[in-house]
Amino acid sequence: MAAELHVALVAADREVWSGEATLVVARTTSGDIGVMPGHQPLLGVLESGPVTIRTSDGGTVVAAVHGGFISFADNKLSLLAEIAELSDEIDVQRAERELERAKAEGDASAERRADVRLRTAAVS
Amino acid sequence: MGAQLRVYKRRIRSVTATKKITKAMEMIAASRVVKAQRKVRASTPYATELTRAVTAVGTGSNTKHPLTTEAETPTRSAVLLLTSDRGLAGAFNSNAIKAAEQLTARLQAEGKEVDTYIVGRRGLAHYNFRERKVAESWSGFTDEPSYADAKKVAGPLIEAIETETAEGGVDEIHIVYTEFVSMMTQTAIDSRLLPLSLEEVAEEAPKGEILPLYDFEPSAEDVLDALLPRYVESRIYNALLQSAASKHAATRRAMKSATDNAGDLITTLSRLANAARQAEITQEISEIVGGSAALADATAGSDR
Numbered sequence: 374m375a376a377e378l379h380v381a382l383v384a385a386d387r388e389v390w391s392g393e394a395t396l397v398v399a400r401t402t403s404g405d406i407g408v409m410p411g412h413q414p415l416l417g418v419l420e421s422g423p424v425t426i427r428t429s430d431g432g433t434v435v436a437a438v439h440g441g442f443i444s445f446a447d448n449k450l451s452l453l454a455e456i457a458e459l460s461d462e463i464d465v466q467r468a469e470r471e472l473e474r475a476k477a478e479g480d481a482s483a484e485r486r487a488d489v490r491l492r493t494a495a496v497s
Numbered sequence: 498m499g500a501q502l503r504v505y506k507r508r509i510r511s512v513t514a515t516k517k518i519t520k521a522m523e524m525i526a527a528s529r530v531v532k533a534q535r536k537v538r539a540s541t542p543y544a545t546e547l548t549r550a551v552t553a554v555g556t557g558s559n560t561k562h563p564l565t566t567e568a569e570t571p572t573r574s575a576v577l578l579l580t581s582d583r584g585l586a587g588a589f590n591s592n593a594i595k596a597a598e599q600l601t602a603r604l605q606a607e608g609k610e611v612d613t614y615i616v617g618r619r620g621l622a623h624y625n626f627r628e629r630k631v632a633e634s635w636s637g638f639t640d641e642p643s644y645a646d647a648k649k650v651a652g653p654l655i656e657a658i659e660t661e662t663a664e665g666g667v668d669e670i671h672i673v674y675t676e677f678v679s680m681m682t683q684t685a686i687d688s689r690l691l692p693l694s695l696e697e698v699a700e701e702a703p704k705g706e707i708l709p710l711y712d713f714e715p716s717a718e719d720v721l722d723a724l725l726p727r728y729v730e731s732r733i734y735n736a737l738l739q740s741a742a743s744k745h746a747a748t749r750r751a752m753k754s755a756t757d758n759a760g761d762l763i764t765t766l767s768r769l770a771n772a773a774r775q776a777e778i779t780q781e782i783s784e785i786v787g788g789s790a791a792l793a794d795a796t797a798g799s800d801r
Contacts, residue, residue, distance in 0.1 A: 381542065381546070383542045383543045383546055385540065385543050385647075385730075386536065386539055386540055386543075386643070386734075387539045387540075388539070388542050401714050401715070402714075402715055402719070403714060406714065414710060414711045415711060415712045415714060416553060416554065416711040416712070416713050417713070417715070417720065418715070418719060418720055418724075441727075442550055442720075442724065442727075444546070444549070444550050444711070446553075446711070451546045453543060453546050453547060453727075455648075455727070
């Protein structure tokens, strides 16, 4: 069994992150799922939520992902997302403002997106 | 200065100003092409991965989905035409419109009703002027389309194909856009977006690759449900980006030939102006010579 897997985190308009990792945790519609090297081929629908990637050099990459897919085969993992942001790219103040606004307007999906951003930013 | 010469000088000045403007527009378009091409490239990984995933679900499961099943007798189609908001791009828009009209005629000959969806003010103006019905139109983002714009365009189309034909839905969706082949070549092409034929998708995917048996989470149907609209959005996004790149390339070429023509015009006008100036000088000299000869004749006459 290979000790690491290749991860590509791809947003609709750019490649957000790619590299080697030992563990990837993502949230699918049926719950959190952890993928380690040698996992069986998988194709799942992602929910809005944070994705945690443990890189092979011991670091951790956290990204907020909004809608998309996870697909894994041949030790290659692709995370496809319409919108994906690394935790250090997230503008906390803007996300907070958005959360306030979404709450005021009762926009559940926007509220969730802002919430995910904030929690992702808080992890790192 | 003679009247003739003054007219030439004025025309040279105005053509020079025009040349400066077209030159600037050419430069701007050139830089935008590069930017648009970069965007096309940046969107490629997502499109490739998505194609792989669609192929995997399509071949790895026997699921039927409204977006992949062909109606037995299609009676209504939607045509999505991508044009630009602004002109000054040579035949860019008219080529795309022409391609859309040919497609519409072909579909009508097959006995289908055609709903037209348009992106870009130019195409909309063309259809409005001819008082043709337009199902829906979008504009304002054709120079630099974002993924959100593609989503906005894809939404109503997906909704239309999911609606029953009897209730005003459509059976198939065609897209007409300008493919960016190279800096010099852009061709208006049409292709069928939906229903998706999975064989075609499979052909697009890299050859010689054996697709593994995937474990679907939560289920193959749900994955396909979520996957196909994204695939359509990504295809539309790609078409929008290519169309934008093509538009800028066409603008660049149109502006380059405008600049060249202005240059030629300036050369011709300068020659004419020079000839006019020379003619004027010649005339003045002959007037002076003639005048002095007459004066000499007159004094010679009075001496006698």
